[in-house]
Amino acid sequence: MAKGDKLRKEAWLKKRNSLKRKTAFRGKPFRRILIVCEGEKTEPNYFQRFRVTSAVIEIVGKGYNTLSLVKEAVRLKELARANDEPYDQVWCVFDRDSFPNHNVDNAWHLARKMKLKTALSNEAFELWFLLHFDYINSAHTRQEYQDMLSDRLGHKYEKNDARIYEKLLQRQKQAIENAGKLMSQYTHRQPSQDNPCTEVHELVMELNRQK
Secondary structure, eight states, X not given: OOHHHHHHHHHHHHHXXXXXXXXXXXXXXXXXXXXXXXXXXXXXXXXXTSOOOSEEEEEEEOOOOHHHHHHHHHHHHHHHHHTTOOOSEXXXXXXXXXXXXXXXXXXXXXXXXXXXXXXXXXXXXXXXXXXXXXXXXXXXXXXXXXXXXXXXXXXXXXXXXXXXXXXXXXXXXXXXHHHHHHHHTOSSOOTTTOOSEEOHHHXXXXXXXXX
8 A cells, every 4th residue: 555545544544533423312323424525615615504413424525526526435435334434325516517428427327326325416506506596497507607696695606605504594495495396307317418407405405304
């Protein structure tokens, strides 16, 4: 094993040992959920604001995209299992953006093959934010989503806004309904072509169940 790989593994083991599986009421262990995000700030900032009390949630922003993100999530899942600290769920959060169709579709199918869950957005994560205000069923660019959000928020939308969760919370139920309605129109999923579409509401509902 190369020295760099050894050091990374030692750091990982140290972190794992500091997060020994907590015990909930009646002696039941907390569920452990890993969320691996494409974005390094926007998505982690949002998911970190959920007040989860019955699960241990780990959120990492890797800066990877599509297939490389899913492969990293698989690596982290297998490493945790090897260290006898398996995750109950592993989620991959990534966007369609302008990546080649086969990259997006292959990543989505690989995640399912490896028993991972996906929170894919086509075109961008900001679609989930926008669904808090309106049912959007026409395709837009990332910049258009950001401009539309600025209009509805009443101020310029900032990607790394640490308080976006609180700003949208009262409208979350509406966003979940809109996202579910949007997804239902795609009876045969082809993630690279399902535009607009987001699976983020499925992760949000899971985190809400852990409150």
